[in-house]
Amino acid sequence: MTERATAICRLLDAAYGRPDLGNHADPVDELVYILLSTMTTEANYQRSYAALRAALPRWEDVVTAPVEQVEAAIAVGGLAPTKARLIQALIGRLQRDWGGLDLGFMRVWAVSDLRRYLATLPGIGYKAATCVVGYAFGRDVCPVDTHTYRVAVRLGLVPPGTPELGRPAHVAVELSLPAGARLGFHINAVAHGRARCHVARPDCEGCPVAAHCVAPEHGRYSRRGQGEAE
Ligand code: SF4
Incomplete structure (x- = not known):
């Protein structure tokens, strides 16, 4: 075999x-990108990610912005009300867990620990966690x-x-x-x-x-x- x-x-x-599928090397960027990819086309989630970054360039601002502003920015991707709340919950959880959004310290974590933790984040399932482990943390996962x-x-x-x-x-x-x-x-x-x-x-x-x-x-x-x- x-x-x-x-x-x-x-x-x-x-x-x-x-080929480049538009994924991101920064773990927080990739988490949000993957969350936005749920139940929509590649063109739509790429547009909604770009629109969100243009409207609110710092993740710290995304979490403090009115949820309606986040929702409006990602409207093109569908399921915007749900995704906007999940994105704010996701970023807020990372800030509470680690005191900030630099997850570089996780690069020394074992794959199993990375997947286990990431899959507990709002809006992130096992497959999404695996995407982040592969694309952002550079690990040998599928x-x-x-x-x-x-x-x-x-x-x-x-x-x-x-x-x-x-x-x-x-x-x-x-x-x-x-x-x-x-x-x-x-x-x-x-x-x-x-x-x-x-x-x-x-x-x-x-x-x-x-x-x-x-x-x-x-x-x-x-x-x-x-x-x-x-
Ligand atoms: S396109 Fe898919 S189904 Fe067709 S030969 Fe290739 S792998 Fe098989």
Whole structure:
């Protein structure tokens, strides 16, 4: 399995090259960015994050601003009333826990401690915590979002029926991947899922990892829109 997984990771790397998905190196920036990404499109959460930073450039000001101002700034991303309150609660909690918003001291924490703490923050679940551990703290983890899960199953890295959410999903997918390649696999799997490995009618012609695909959908559809192949 390790050799096969290594080959898959290399092929995805060659095809997609770990594109920039707009994530942030600062932990607080990334926490808010990931929180804003809930239940909306990439374009919308990138716009709402940029609008929030433009309206209230300091996180300290976000927490003291009227919630309606935060809500208005992120309105384009949807669920603004809920997200505005969660963002203020998240920043307030960090300030109470650590007396400020510089989380650089956490860089020496173990991955398990980082995930455990971050997942207790308002609006941050296990997957969101894993994103912050990977993107902001530079650790070898694989956030399991819908694209990552679908690609991992279709490539036979984890069996169908593997839990899709939370710690069980992350343990299964991370153990299936070679050490050092986990965050890269996630980034490339998101790119692959968006570009061609769609939920319905994946674009399998020319797929860079087709040789490893075990999905029942593989080979059933044509890019030329001719429907199911014979
Ligand atoms: S062959 Fe098709 S279903 Fe399989 S990984 Fe590639 S795009 Fe996805």
